[in-house]
Amino acid sequence: MSTNQTESAARFASPQDVHERLAAVDYLSDDAIASTVFLADRLQKPVLVEGPAGTGKTQLAKSVAELTGARLIRLQCYEGLDESKALYEWNYRKQLLRIQASRVGGGEGPGWNEIEEDIFDEDFLLARPLLEAIRATDPVVLLIDEVDRVELETEALMLEVLSEYQVSIPELGTVTASQVPMVFLTSNNTRELSEALKRRCLFLHVGYPTVERERLIVETRVPGISSELADQVARIVRSLRSMDLRKAPSVSETLDWAQTLVVLGKDSVNEDEAADTLHILLKYQSDIERARAELTGKKR
């Protein structure tokens, strides 16, 4: 580990510090989240965040960026993502222009060697998110979103960045990070990630929050909600999650629901009101019917 890396570390004093500063930007963490973010900073390792959809995985990266005052660089993964989209690409149009311009300039242009040296220069390099994060001189947070969507082979592209914080460009040499960015990778677990990738990361599973934490999240994120309603919302959602549903309500859906109830001017919900707005929480008709039957005690 070189010295400048050690210097740039220590964004946080303790896990408690992480927790409080995240809370200040309206992100309520728990022990696991706070400790892992803290360690990611101390050990200078990327964090692999896994968990069901809508539990705040991406939001975590955004919030960390916000509280450290860093710029968020986001790489959205998809099938078919390749080097030229993730790492870097030579701007060949500009290179062509450069070659032509040198010929137009006058009879005796510069020699081939000069041109070659010239066109494989940083000026002709298009930095894609990974390289951009490495080259950045201002503080950045790199978010590699839904990393499970790329093919197994493409993962290998990221390994150098994730472990060494550098990118090797054959024509140019190695670009090393001047400061170690915080890196978050999110995964919805639609496939096993490779051992190589997992080994380089700290692992954080963000599941559904406990009922107390969920209530706090609702209170923080939905302005103007009565504490009674927040409590009810959190408890109803917990009951829903304990049912055998095809898709359990996520935190973001809980927030949408709470928001709706506030807009409707409710201070508390009774079972009919809850049943009538269930479609915000649940996305399958069979789930809605089952939940309605269980909550109101009426059979379909």
Place this chain on the structure above:
Amino acid sequence: MLDVLNAFIVELRHAGIPVSLTEHVDAAHATAAIDLGDRATFKAALRATLVKSEDHRPAFDTAFEVYFAGREALEADDLAEEGEEADEDSPDGEGSTGLRGAGKSMGKGGGSTMSAEELAQLLERALTTNDAELRARVAKEAVGRYAGMEPGRPVGGTYYLYRTLRNLELDRVAEDLLAKQRAANGDMGTLEERLATDEIGARIDGMKQAIEAEIRRRLVEDRGAEALARSVRKPLPEDIDVMHATRDEIATLERALQPLSRKLAVRLTRKRRHGRKGPLDFRQTVRRSLSTGGVPIDPRYKHPRPAKPEMVVIADISGSVASFARFTLHLVYAISSQFSKVRSFVFVDGIDEVTRFFDEADDPTDAIARINTEADVVWVDGHSDYGHAFEQFHARYGEEINSRTSVLILGDARNNYHASESWVIADLQAKARHVYWLNPEPSSYWGSGDSIVGEYARFCDRVVEVRTLRQLEQFVGELA
């Protein structure tokens, strides 16, 4: 510290969690970076560095509790003392008078002076207030009183847990609490009722966990972490032997099945799309060649559309292999989009087609529940008779097997010494594309006793031992 960590990691590896050297080093770095007195952080740090899959988490938790249980107890005692002091200082002593009394009596008497009634009261208070410290105290008392632990016995503690819980009668306590809430709030709506029940259920679960932790702590004191870890070690979900799974393990398996089948489906779709190149796409190639002056530099290929196989699943659902058949059917239907058609049949000594259940239900789980109650599979006495079931299958559906069909037979081939009628399988093999047999028994048992898998195996393309989800996933993955 490093020694303890080392032992802990050895235990994790024994439990089946792959921990690499890099991760070990990371964990050591992590412990250096954090405050070791903070147990939650310590645990989170180890988890973040050592466990890279949510499925492995229960195994990690168990090992962690065993190896670091002593520390928790120590801290709990400290906390308890602090708590008492705080209680006396606090001006608002009204609600906690009883609590303080109970706490003191325990503190002095070393934990055995409490009567059964006092304990019951304390338990109720712990559940009403949902206070972690009080909960730990109740657990301590209850285990001391009821578990009847004998030093030196090489057990994992399940029996102690059972004894403690039986004596505490948590179910009755829950009922009482609910009744009290009902009385206090007057008439509760169904929603309130449901919420209250869930709340109490969650608290009771918390109580059970506290008791379990307490038992574990005492066992560690008695026999040392390493010995205990061996007896409480549980297999990872994908390694559970389906045929001999306990009820808890079945529940674990069911939870593991959903993500597993989803992953499998995604993987297969991708494989299908990316597997091979199809024939040359002439039109696209010519179009592309326009930008290179008509020279076809960049040939384009059509997407391949390999024919999807038809699938016929014939499953033994007699008692011994029922859960195995259930998981396999579930998995096959979860990836049914990979097949052009799936038909399923179940048998014990008679056979019945159950495809319709899957067509009607939008969730395989529902369909499987209906199979157990509605399928007509008993012919004489409800003991497996492979021969008769196969004969019936051949008579009724034999005509529909053709060269596009893959036949999948699930069962242990324990035929209760009936005739094997293996000619049916021979005939199926002649007609169908493939005949596979999945056997949930370890292959060393095949052919012993009334197992006649060998007789059928002659006519199968493959006979595979499938005892765990891992093996099942692997087989199904190769199939599609």
